Amino acid sequence: MSLYCGIACRRKFFWCYRLLSTYVTKTRYLFELKEDDDACKKAQQTGAFYLFHSLAPLLQTSAHQYLAPRHSLLELERLLGKFGQDAQRIEDSVLIGCSEQQEAWFALDLGLDSSFSISASLHKPEMETELKGSFIELRKALFQLNARDASLLSTAQALLRWHDAHQFCSRSGQPTKKNMAGSKRVCPSNNIIYYPQMAPVVITLVSDGTRCLLARQSSFPKGMYSALAGFCDIGESVEETIRREVAEEVGLEVESLQYYASQHWPFPSGSLMIACHATVKPGQTEIQVNLRELETAAWFSHDEVATALKRKGPYTQQQNGTFPFWLPPKLAISHQLIKEWVEKQICSSLPA
Numbered sequence: 626m627s628l629y630c631g632i633a634c635r636r637k638f639f640w641c642y643r644l645l646s647t648y649v650t651k652t653r654y655l656f657e658l659k660e661d662d663d664a665c666k667k668a669q670q671t672g673a674f675y676l677f678h679s680l681a682p683l684l685q686t687s688a689h690q691y692l693a694p695r696h697s698l699l700e701l702e703r704l705l706g707k708f709g710q711d712a713q714r715i716e717d718s719v720l721i722g723c724s725e726q727q728e729a730w731f732a733l734d735l736g737l738d739s740s741f742s743i744s745a746s747l748h749k750p751e752m753e754t755e756l757k758g759s760f761i762e763l764r765k766a767l768f769q770l771n772a773r774d775a776s777l778l779s780t781a782q783a784l785l786r787w788h789d790a791h792q793f794c795s796r797s798g799q800p801t802k803k804n805m806a807g808s809k810r811v812c813p814s815n816n817i818i819y820y821p822q823m824a825p826v827v828i829t830l831v832s833d834g835t836r837c838l839l840a841r842q843s844s845f846p847k848g849m850y851s852a853l854a855g856f857c858d859i860g861e862s863v864e865e866t867i868r869r870e871v872a873e874e875v876g877l878e879v880e881s882l883q884y885y886a887s888q889h890w891p892f893p894s895g896s897l898m899i900a901c902h903a904t905v906k907p908g909q910t911e912i913q914v915n916l917r918e919l920e921t922a923a924w925f926s927h928d929e930v931a932t933a934l935k936r937k938g939p940y941t942q943q944q945n946g947t948f949p950f951w952l953p954p955k956l957a958i959s960h961q962l963i964k965e966w967v968e969k970q971i972c973s974s975l976p977a
């Protein structure tokens with residue numbers, strides 16, 4: 626090993642160690658805040674809060690992008706005081722992460738009903754003026770956020786929604802109580818613990834070797850196609866869901882499949898998207914669209930998909946009345962799955 630190589634390796638090792646160390650420290654800190662209510666309450670003193678109103682995040686506009694502002698505990702207490710709200714409402718907040726310097730990040734919804742105060746929703750426009758921002762539906766804003774804010778706000782919204790929908794014990798009917806971090810709720814009358822849940826969903830890009838299969842639901846924006854998606858049924862493995870969804874939606878039988886990656890997705894109410902590539906049996910490529918599920922589905926060539934990936938919105942109606950063929954934005958795992966397929970096709974067509 627040359628001296629240069631030795632130094633480079635040691636540097637690399639040191640760098641990896643530093644990265645790992647920061648990550649582990651952060652993870653252990655968040656674990657402690659979830660387990661210990663007092664530690665979590667203390668972390669709120671130096672922490673920062675993302676604000677929501679009826680599940681819409683507070684955003685500010687900056688150069689065609691949305692930014693998610695954070696507020697200190699002091700600023701939040703001042704705001705609640707100004708609008709006649711009890712500062713105890715801050716206990717409704719949920720822990721969503723922390724910075725490398727261990728500044729804990731929380732999310733709080735000022736519009737949902739709270740056991741600590743009511744009618745906060747009456748003040749929405751005044752709050753927006755005071756906070757110099759707007760509460761914007763996450764569906765409209767997600768693709769104009771940077772990756773970190775998109776991920777934090779998606780987690781926050783899913784968690785706030787889950788708490789709002791699990792106020793009562795399904796066994797005793799009594800009100801449940803959230804822990805300080807919001808990582809669980811407990812029924813005080815029978816000690817049943819409820820943990821936040823999400824729905825597993827598969828997203829599959831089917832290929833016949835040279836083309837890939839993309840589909841549209843009538844609810845999609847005009848011209849947009851995506852890979853096939855479907856919720857896992859209870860009792861199914863990911864492999865079984867993929868085979869069933871492909872058969873149900875387009876009438877094809879999957880021959881092989883390969884896991885690609887996963888992503889948390891805030892819609893409709895918090896899903897774990899599990900993305901896979903799949904191939905169909907040779908010679909069995911005739912699509913039979915299930916019109917109860919899809920508007921249409923079709924095979925697309927490598928060049929058609931590569932061109933669509935480069936296309937940038939807004940996608941306006943063309944002179945012949947149709948809309949250009951386009952694909953989900955970069956942030957969506959379906960985009961990344963399709964992009965990987967395009968890149969793999971290029972590699973496999975290169976001479977060995």
Ligand SMILES: NC(=O)C1=CN([C@@H]2O[C@H](COP(=O)(O)OP(=O)(O)OC[C@H]3O[C@@H](n4cnc5c(N)ncnc54)[C@H](OP(=O)(O)O)[C@@H]3O)[C@@H](O)[C@H]2O)C=CC1
Pocket residue numbers: 824826828851852853854855856888890892893896898918953957958959960
């Ligand atoms: N991030 C990404 O890149 C992408 C994400 N997705 C997401 O994947 C999700 C699933 O895709 P989709 O094709 O609609 O799924 P499905 O093909 O499974 O069809 C949706 C239908 O399944 C039923 N359903 C079964 N279980 C559930 C559940 N836990 N929650 C809600 N509905 C359920 C509902 O029927 P009924 O209403 O009749 O009860 C619903 O209308 C979508 O919500 C979408 O947001 C999709 C594509 C890309």
Ligand SMILES: [Mg+2]
Pocket residue numbers: 853854855874918
């Ligand atoms: Mg589907």
